[in-house]
Amino acid sequence: MCIQSWSRERAMQTEAMRVDHETLLNWPRPDVFLIPKAKRKQYVRRHRALEAYMSGSSVAGAAKHFGVNRSTLTRLVRLSIELDATGTPWGFRACLPYFHSDTGDETDNSPAATPVAARPHSFGQLIRSSQHVRELVQTFTGNLPAGRRRSAAFDRLFRQLKRELKGSEHLYPLNTRDKGRRALLEYVKRQRQRAGRASIGESTPPQPTIERLDQLFPLYPFSRAEYDGHHEDIEWFIEVPTPDGGWATRKVSELTFIPDIDAVTRFVHSWTLVLGRGYRQYDLMELFAKGMRPWKPGVLTTPDLCYVTGAGMPSSIMPDGKAPRSILHAGDNFSAHKAAYIRHNLLHVHLGVWNWAQAHIPEKRAIVEAFFHHIEHGALRGIAGGYVPPTERGAAPTPSNSLDPKHYPLNVIALLELMDVIVSAHNVTSHRGLHDRAPLTVAHEYVERGGWIWQSSLSERHAQQISCLRLSVTIRGSRKESRQPYVEWKGARYRSDALVGRFDLIGKKFEATIPFDDLRMLTLYDKNGNVFVRLPALPPWATSKHDVRVREQVIQWDRAKVLSITGVEDAIEAFHSYLRATAHSSGKSADLYARHQTALGVPSDAAMKRSHQKSEKVPREGWIGAENMEDLP
Structure with a gap:
C-alpha cells in the first residue's frame, strides 16, 4: 500500500506539471535537421509524447501511443519546465536523446537529506540538501583544471566547499579519500556541458546581418565589381612535338578564367586566361592593366569566327573612349589576391576600395559566381572536352558533348579569340535580370543621364605602373677586385656604363621598379623619386623578353x-x-x-x-555569342 500511495502521489505531482498552450508554443524547439540523423526518430517520438502530455493526455497514454518509456517521459516533463542558465525553460530541448544522460536526479530541486556515502547522484543530492552549497557551486564561472594545468579559481572553490561542510567529516563527500574534489569537478563539467549542448540543434530566429554593400545603400553602375578565378570544366589537350619529329597530344592540367565583372550592370571590365595549375599575382596585374586600357576588336584569324554586331567593352560606350574603373572591387582572400606586389599596386596605382572576404562563400560575390555558372552552360560546354562536374565525391564527370578532345587539340590563339568574342557578346546580350536589357545598354543609359564615372587621363600610365614591381636593391661591386658596380635580382645581374667607376655607390640602397612582364631593364630612383639610372640585364637574360x-x-x-x-x-x-x-x-x-x-x-x-x-564530327561553326546563356541573377 505504501508503494501504491507513493506512485499515486508521484503521478499527481507529474500531472500538475503542465503549461498552458501559449507557453507551449513559446518553448525552444530544436531544428530537427541539425540533430544527428541516427537520433532524429527518437527525438521526434519524445517531442510528440511531451507535446501530447502538455496538451492534456496522460503520461501513460502519451508514452504508450508514441512508444516512449513512461519513466523517460516523466523525467522529460520535469526537466522541460526547469530553467537553464539564461532563465529560459528547457522546453523541447529536453527531448534531445544525448541530453538525458547529464540530468539524473540533479535537476530535481526538491529538498533532500545529506548523503552518507558515495553512490550514483550523491553529489546532486548534496547540492539539493544545502542551499549555500548549491549557490556556491552553481555560481562558479572560473576555469577548470585540465591535465597537468591547475586552476587557482577551482582550488578556491574546493576550499570554500570544505569550509561549508565543516563538521560533517563523517558524511559524504568529506568521508572519501579526495574529500569530493573529483565529484565537484565532474559536477561542474556536467552542468557546463548541459548548458552548451542545450543549444545544439536549437532553431533561433535569424538575426539581420550586413554581409554585402547593397544592404547598406543602393548600388549604381561602376560602384562595385567582383573578380575571381574559375577552373573551366573542360578537359584540354595540346599537341606537343616528339623526339622523332612527330606530334603527340598531352593533357593540360587546368585552365583558369579570371573576369572582372560589374555587380550592377553585369558587364565585364576585363578578363584573362591562365594555362596551367593555379594563378599568381602577376596574372591579376595583367587583368587590371587590361581593364584600364581602351578595348578594340581584335583581328580574328580563326575561321568562321566573328564579333557580334555592337559587341564591346565598357570603354566602347564612353564619349572619350577611356576605360572606366569601379569604385570598389570585391574578391576572396586567395593568396594571389593579397600578395605584396599586387596589393601595393592596387592600393597606390589602381586606387579605389578593395574588399578581400572569406573564400568559398558564393553569396559574398554572387554575380561573378553566377557568371561562371552561366558562361559554362551557355558557351563553353559545347567545346570538345567539356563536361559536367560530379555532384558526389569520387564520382566521374559527365561529358557534355560527344567530341573527343584528343581529336581537337587546344589552339591558344583561337581560344583567346573565342573568349574575346564570347565576353564582348555577353556585354551586349539582354537578360531578365536587367529587364531584358543588355549590360552595356544599362551602363550607357547611366552615362547619358550624367551618372558619376571614375576615369583618369593617366590610365595608360597607370596600366604600365600596375604591371611594375617596386623593389629595394643594393648596389654591389668591389674596387679591390675591379668589379664594376651592379645590381643582382632574381638570378640576373644588371649593369650600365653610367655606373662605371662609381665605386662610391657600393653598398647603397635604392628604390627600383621593373615591369613584371619584361625583366630586361631595371630602373633605379633617387631619394626625390627621380630616375637615377636604368640598368639593362646582362646575358643570358638580355636578349629575349620574359616575365x-x-x-x-x-x-x-x-x-x-x-x-x-x-x-x-x-x-x-x-x-x-x-x-x-x-x-x-x-x-x-x-x-x-x-x-x-x-x-x-x-x-x-x-x-x-x-x-x-575527321569529317564525321566537327565543332559548331559561326560566331559564338551569349544568346543561349541563362539570365544572370
Whole structure:
C-alpha cells in the first residue's frame, strides 16, 4: 500500500506539471535537421509524447501511443519546465536523446537529506540538501583544471566547499579519500556541458546581418565589381612535338578564367586566361592593366569566327573612349589576391576600395559566381572536352558533348579569340535580370543621364605602373677586385656604363621598379623619386623578353640540374628548347608549352588540318555569342 500511495502521489505531482498552450508554443524547439540523423526518430517520438502530455493526455497514454518509456517521459516533463542558465525553460530541448544522460536526479530541486556515502547522484543530492552549497557551486564561472594545468579559481572553490561542510567529516563527500574534489569537478563539467549542448540543434530566429554593400545603400553602375578565378570544366589537350619529329597530344592540367565583372550592370571590365595549375599575382596585374586600357576588336584569324554586331567593352560606350574603373572591387582572400606586389599596386596605382572576404562563400560575390555558372552552360560546354562536374565525391564527370578532345587539340590563339568574342557578346546580350536589357545598354543609359564615372587621363600610365614591381636593391661591386658596380635580382645581374667607376655607390640602397612582364631593364630612383639610372640585364637574360614566372622557372630547373644555362647566350631560348624536348614526357613542361605556345612559334595549321580530316564530327561553326546563356541573377 505504501508503494501504491507513493506512485499515486508521484503521478499527481507529474500531472500538475503542465503549461498552458501559449507557453507551449513559446518553448525552444530544436531544428530537427541539425540533430544527428541516427537520433532524429527518437527525438521526434519524445517531442510528440511531451507535446501530447502538455496538451492534456496522460503520461501513460502519451508514452504508450508514441512508444516512449513512461519513466523517460516523466523525467522529460520535469526537466522541460526547469530553467537553464539564461532563465529560459528547457522546453523541447529536453527531448534531445544525448541530453538525458547529464540530468539524473540533479535537476530535481526538491529538498533532500545529506548523503552518507558515495553512490550514483550523491553529489546532486548534496547540492539539493544545502542551499549555500548549491549557490556556491552553481555560481562558479572560473576555469577548470585540465591535465597537468591547475586552476587557482577551482582550488578556491574546493576550499570554500570544505569550509561549508565543516563538521560533517563523517558524511559524504568529506568521508572519501579526495574529500569530493573529483565529484565537484565532474559536477561542474556536467552542468557546463548541459548548458552548451542545450543549444545544439536549437532553431533561433535569424538575426539581420550586413554581409554585402547593397544592404547598406543602393548600388549604381561602376560602384562595385567582383573578380575571381574559375577552373573551366573542360578537359584540354595540346599537341606537343616528339623526339622523332612527330606530334603527340598531352593533357593540360587546368585552365583558369579570371573576369572582372560589374555587380550592377553585369558587364565585364576585363578578363584573362591562365594555362596551367593555379594563378599568381602577376596574372591579376595583367587583368587590371587590361581593364584600364581602351578595348578594340581584335583581328580574328580563326575561321568562321566573328564579333557580334555592337559587341564591346565598357570603354566602347564612353564619349572619350577611356576605360572606366569601379569604385570598389570585391574578391576572396586567395593568396594571389593579397600578395605584396599586387596589393601595393592596387592600393597606390589602381586606387579605389578593395574588399578581400572569406573564400568559398558564393553569396559574398554572387554575380561573378553566377557568371561562371552561366558562361559554362551557355558557351563553353559545347567545346570538345567539356563536361559536367560530379555532384558526389569520387564520382566521374559527365561529358557534355560527344567530341573527343584528343581529336581537337587546344589552339591558344583561337581560344583567346573565342573568349574575346564570347565576353564582348555577353556585354551586349539582354537578360531578365536587367529587364531584358543588355549590360552595356544599362551602363550607357547611366552615362547619358550624367551618372558619376571614375576615369583618369593617366590610365595608360597607370596600366604600365600596375604591371611594375617596386623593389629595394643594393648596389654591389668591389674596387679591390675591379668589379664594376651592379645590381643582382632574381638570378640576373644588371649593369650600365653610367655606373662605371662609381665605386662610391657600393653598398647603397635604392628604390627600383621593373615591369613584371619584361625583366630586361631595371630602373633605379633617387631619394626625390627621380630616375637615377636604368640598368639593362646582362646575358643570358638580355636578349629575349620574359616575365617573372619564366625566370623563376628557369632558375628552378637550373638549380635542379635539369636545364643548364651556364655559357648560353639566351636563357629564354634554352628554356623554349627544353620545353620542346620534354613536353611529351613531363606534365609541367606540357602546361608551360601550352602557356608559351605563341612565343614558341608553334604552327597551328597541322592541328587544324588533322581536325578537319575527321569529317564525321566537327565543332559548331559561326560566331559564338551569349544568346543561349541563362539570365544572370
